[in-house]
Amino acid sequence: xxxxxxxxxxxxxxxxxxxxxxxxxxxxxxxxxxxxxxxxxxxxxxxxxxxxxxxxxxxxxxxxxxxxxxxxxxxxxxxxxxxxxxxxxxxxxxxxxxxxxxxx
Numbered sequence: 001x002x003x004x005x006x007x008x009x010x011x012x013x014x015x016x017x018x019x020x021x022x023x024x025x026x027x028x029x030x031x032x033x034x035x036x037x038x039x040x041x042x043x044x045x046x047x048x049x050x051x052x053x054x055x056x057x058x059x060x061x062x063x064x065x066x067x068x069x070x071x072x073x074x075x076x077x078x079x080x081x082x083x084x085x086x087x088x089x090x091x092x093x094x095x096x097x098x099x100x101x102x103x104x
Contacts, residue, residue: 013062013064014062014064016058016062017058017059017062017063020054020055020058020062021055021058023051023054024051024052024054024055024058025051025055026051027047027048027050027051027054028047028048028051028052030044030047030048030051031043031044031045031046031047031048031049031050031051032044032048034047035048056086
């Protein structure tokens with residue numbers, strides 16, 4: 001009976017969040033495995049980065065605190081700062097990638 005009570009208190013968003021964490025961890029491990037060989041290292045970077053992006057996006061959208069509240073508006077500037085930093089790093093990686101492609 002206690003198991004039914006626990007199962008009934010889990011929200012559908014939490015289930016999706018937990019499965020997305022599992023999927024992102026699997027993607028990250030696959031990415032690490034692919035990075036062990038030079039020919040598959042790019043695929044490995046893509047798999048690992050995709051797994052981490054999946055975890056970040058689902059956390060931002062579905063994560064709730066104990067009261068059932070998502071990311072509040074007073075945390076929004078911090079969230080926007082993190083997004084700006086993410087895209088800044090992403091742009092730097094793209095430019096580094098294009099430089100490396102030119103020197104091949």
